[in-house]
Amino acid sequence: MSQLQAVKLIAFDLDGTLVDSAPDLALAINAMLLDLGREQFPEQTIRHWVGNGAEVLIKRALSGSSAISSDIEESLYLQAKDLFVQHYSEKLCVASKLYDGVAESLEQLSKLNVPMTIVTNKPGVFTQPLLEALNLAQYFDVVLSGDSLPRKKPDPLPLQHLVERCEVEMADLLMVGDSKNDIQAAKAAGCRSLGLTYGYNYGEDIALSGPDFVADSLVSLLELIKGSVTA
Known part of the structure; x- marks a missing residue:
């Protein structure tokens, strides 16, 4: 070098x-998805969604893919965001x-x-x-x-x-x-x-x-x- x-x-x-920080981000995302009655994902999958900020991470989780779905309703995103902030704030540095x-x-x-x-x-x-x-x-x-x-x-x-x-x-x-x-x-x-x-x-x-x-x-x-x- x-x-x-x-x-x-x-x-x-x-x-x-x-x-x-992916372990704690994954825990918060999956807690959010559980609250919403939606499918949860392995930590390794969520790791590939990290890096563009919380909004993109949440929308990828709601989409179940790195490619964000175009039909996510704003009301659903805002509900999900509030849940994510709550869960991640409570356990920000448990496994990180x-x-x-x-x-x-x-x-x-x-x-x-x-x-x-x-x-x-x-x-x-x-x-x-x-x-x-x-x-x-x-x-x-x-x-x-x-x-x-x-x-x-x-x-x-x-x-x-x-x-x-x-x-x-x-x-x-x-x-x-x-x-x-x-x-x-x-x-x-x-x-x-x-x-x-x-x-x-x-x-x-x-x-x-x-x-x-x-x-x-x-x-x-x-x-x-x-x-x-x-x-």
């Missing part, structure tokens, strides 16, 4: 990148856990004084509580959730907003994520990206999205940027 130059800011995705290497890597990056931020499609009502539950909140100067701005990844708006807020150039930002949404957002914004081979990418190889770097863990990210950080 070649060395990365001039990193002044790192944006991390959350679900599938730092945290394996950090991926291997995350805690150590964030601690080392912090010691290198690398400013770190979160850019996730997860709704804000869940983002901060999850970061706090897993003792991650301390590492991030800025947290942008899926509903923080009018548009979310793969739209470039969150990354554009981030560099303006943090007063850095787009070329100095590195987006780190597990999904094509992260890579597409980075390409559209004009910053570099690192794609992680684990996580939630709809069963696709992250390399197919064309990130600048590919890694199997955040430990590789740490090695990549050592000596490349600029003040």
